[in-house]
Amino acid sequence: GENVEQHPSTLSVQEGDSAVIKCTYSDSASNYFPWYKQELGKRPQLIIDIRSNVGEKKDQRIAVTLNKTAKHFSLHITETQPEDSAVYFCAASIKAAGNKLTFGGGTRVLVKP
Amino acid sequence: DVKVTQSSRYLVKRTGEKVFLECVQDMDHENMFWYRQDPGLGLRLIYFSYDVKMKEKGDIPEGYSVSREKKERFSLILESASTNQTSMYLCASSRPRTGGSSYNEQFFGPGTRLTVL
Numbered sequence: 001g002e003n004v005e006q007h008p009s010t011l012s013v014q015e016g017d018s019a020v021i022k023c024t025y026s027d028s029a030s031n032y033f034p035w036y037k038q039e040l041g042k043r044p045q046l047i048i049d050i051r052s053n054v055g056e057k058k059d060q061r062i063a064v065t066l067n068k069t070a071k072h073f074s075l076h077i078t079e080t081q082p083e084d085s086a087v088y089f090c091a092a093s094i095k096a097a098g099n100k101l102t103f104g105g106g107t108r109v110l111v112k113p
Numbered sequence: 114d115v116k117v118t119q120s121s122r123y124l125v126k127r128t129g130e131k132v133f134l135e136c137v138q139d140m141d142h143e144n145m146f147w148y149r150q151d152p153g154l155g156l157r158l159i160y161f162s163y164d165v166k167m168k169e170k171g172d173i174p175e176g177y178s179v180s181r182e183k184k185e186r187f188s189l190i191l192e193s194a195s196t197n198q199t200s201m202y203l204c205a206s207s208r209p210r211t212g213g214s215s216y217n218e219q220f221f222g223p224g225t226r227l228t229v230l
Contacts, residue, residue: 001172009153032216043117043203043221044156051216089155099144099207099217100171103155 002027004092006104014112019077021107023090026071030092033066033073034101039086047088048075080111116140117222119204125228132191134225136204143209145187146219147171147179150201162187163209194229201226 003026013019023033031052036044050057050064050073057064061080066073077084087108091101120135136145144163148156148171158171160179168179176198180188187206191198204222 004155006155034216034218043223045221046218049216049218091156093216099209099219100146100158100161101156101219102172103148103157105153105155 002030002092002094002102004090004102004104006090006107008107009105010108010110012110012112013080015080015082017080019080019084019109019111021075021088021090021109022072023074023092023104024070024072025092025102027092027094028068028071029094030071032093033064034091034093035062035064035075036089036091036103037086038089038106044089077109080109082111082113085109085111117204117206117220119202119222119225121225122223123226123228125230126191126194127230128195130191130194130229132194132227132229134189134191134202134204134227136187136189136206136222137185138204138206138220138222139185140206140220141184142206142220143184144207144217144219145181146205146207147177147187147189148203148205149173150203150224156203159189194227196229199227199229 034049038044063076090104146161147159162181205219207219208217
């Protein structure tokens with residue numbers, strides 16, 4: 001089955017700096033890659049996603065990039081703010097598996113004011 | 114606004130007890146999922162269901178079973194709870210994929226933190 005690895009497990013950045021989280025996946029048939037954000041004590045929520053026919057997608061301060069050849073994708077957060085502090089999960093989905101997602105281990109991001 | 118609710122936020126059970134975790138969604142979603150969340154391991158899929166009375170094993174189904182008698186409700190059952198099942202359990206729901214390239218967001222419940230003593 002699919003395996004998704006996520007790095008780093010923790011990330012501490014100064015407010016205003018950028019944060020980058022990287023994920024690798026094992027199954028070349030994966031074609032959908034969402035990112036979920038989980039604030040402390042709250043439920044995970046989708047923040048951005050990318051499909052395999054797109055190399056990059058941006059939404060305000062967050063962007064995702066995908067390298068299908070290398071089987072890795074990344075989340076970039078620019079101009080970080082305290083409210084960006086959360087656990088971020090990457091995931092991958094294979095078309096044949098319907099809506100089933102395989103998640104990475106998560107990255108705890110702390111933005112220091 | 115999608116609402117996914119879980120029957121308990123916190124639950125404490127004893128080893129060997131039968132445990133029921135309930136999940137209800139009010140958006141008429143076909144797909145429902147049960148995950149467990151452990152530090153460093155992310156969200157691991159236990160079971161999922163694409164329709165009433167239908168279930169499929171996820172990545173870690175051992176020690177668990179599920180029931181989906183109604184579209185809006187998906188139950189996770191621990192037949193005989195063990196200490197290694199102490200974890201945060203998250204339920205999610207989504208609409209089904211409608212085409213070759215469509216994907217639908219999974220909406221999560223608030224989670225149930227289960228402690229097995």
